[in-house]
Amino acid sequence: MHSLITTAAQALAQGDPLGALNRVALCDDAPALALRGIAMAQLGEFERARTLLQRAARAFGPRQPVARARCVLAEAEIALVARELGWPGKALATARTTLEAQGDRVNAAHARYLEARRLLLIGRLDEAEARLTDMPAHALSPASRASCELVKAGIALRRLQTSEARAAFRRAAQAARMAGVPALMAEIEQASQALIRPAATLIAAGETRPLRLEEVEALLATPTLVVDACRHVVRDSHTAISLSRRPVLFTLTRLLGEAWPAGVPRQTLIAQAFRLRHCDASHRARLRVEIGRLRRALGSLAGVVATPGGYRLSLPEGQPVAVLAPPIEGRHARLLALLADGEAWSSSALALALGTSQRSVQRALDALSTDGKVEAMGRGRSRRWLAPPVPGFPTTLLLPAALPST
Structure with a gap:
């Protein structure tokens, strides 16, 4: 024996x-x-x-x-x-x-x-x-x-x-x-x-191209002002400012970063940041308030100046701006990033990994299941969720972790 x-x-x-x-x-x-x-x-x-x-x-x-x-x-x-x-x-x-x-x-x-x-x-x-x-x-x-x-x-x-x-x-x-x-x-x-796969999308000077992880690392080591839409962080090689809990301010920053060195019309900023189709004087007043908050949040990293039609970023001469966007964007991108590892996850594990409530995760999974992006196996406590890996979509930048602030 x-x-x-x-x-x-x-x-x-x-x-x-x-x-x-x-x-x-x-x-x-x-x-x-x-x-x-x-x-x-x-x-x-x-x-x-x-x-x-x-x-x-x-x-x-x-x-x-x-x-x-x-x-x-x-x-x-x-x-x-x-x-x-x-x-x-x-x-x-x-x-x-x-x-x-x-x-x-x-x-x-x-x-x-x-x-x-x-x-x-x-x-x-x-x-x-x-x-x-x-x-x-x-x-x-x-x-x-x-x-x-x-x-x-x-x-x-x-x-x-x-x-x-x-x-x-x-x-x-x-x-x-x-x-x-x-x-x-x-x-x-x-x-x-x-x-070796594309890990993010670089938007700079009107051009868009994919970046591998080592290219992202190299970009963050340069003096470039990076608006990181993967982590909702604005940073250069020395300072990082998180706007993850201030979505309106980050949306404004991203719009200004994508348009730089040009400005962005007020109508566009209001429509995108406040999710409105039409604006009036009250919305323009709210935009002025949010721009003031953005100036204080960015501090010495960048300024925001008014133009005849809207606003634009103001940086020291010679400093470029780049937006770092995830390869796939959407409301549930971080959830799909976790599921893309090919393993079967429970909703409680997903909630723990994302730092959110299990009920919120369950609602998101139901929506993704309706769209055919995820599949469920089992019932009750044994239910697990799967999503097929997306070709060329590594999940590193979307997974829960803060980038180091050098």
Whole structure:
């Protein structure tokens, strides 16, 4: 029996769940239940896998804390893959503490990786990076090392640090080749495509063209005044001002940025910023108030001056202006950005990742489903949402995370 368990565990480590099941499918002792649960998870049968792991944890009992902690670890990984981001993180932290105390460094390190990946998905980059800091590389298997490097690459992509991301992808690919797991190698290859696909649209001097991530990074390092419509930030190489909570001011800034060096007529500003077809004296008065607020918000970054027909941006001589727009725009672009990873998300996980209410997410999903842009699977608590990836549309700039203010 011991040899069957060992052989099944080796099969799972090599990404062969069917081979593992062939050896332990008819066994009901605690180790076999745990291995069957992991095998079912690798085959995508998450509910069955969760049930088997919970049975295994009960079968191990309180006298085998390490084995129970490993079951919790496997259940946490299933929740992460199933995008159940509300899964109790305290249970995973407790399991990690137990594994560290009992000297199981390999699984304790894997628990740190799972914590970091969850934090990355919900946009808490600093905390995710802290989980990976000082993680002993010798305690990780090649497959786990590749997964950790994927998280590091994801953090670097969100921060627009393309050279760090490229190096992390290279290390991840090397570790995946050592592990010999085809699915992991394919995941790394797919994730690394974010470096070469168009990530944003540049609008400057009346021209529009796509930009890759490294070109976006280079643009933000120049003195150019960038109106970033991906993050609702106005910035140059030294200062960043967020207008994410002031949509009217950002709409005005974007209109002025797209028209620069020319001005924008008052009628256009009123129609776009206030969403009105017709304007009167009260709307023009409101526009003057909002322009005053915009001047105060922008401070020394840029000025807004009146023209005979409207307003235009005023900058130091020689400083250009560029608008950085997302590749796909719309009311639910950030939601589609999360769904574009090809995974099945629950509405609660999407709400957690976007920092909004679950009810708002559900209304948005219903609207997108009506338009045929997303699909639902299951019912009730087991309902999950999917959207096919959009060709050439990496989601890095739309995912929850703030750009660094250098």
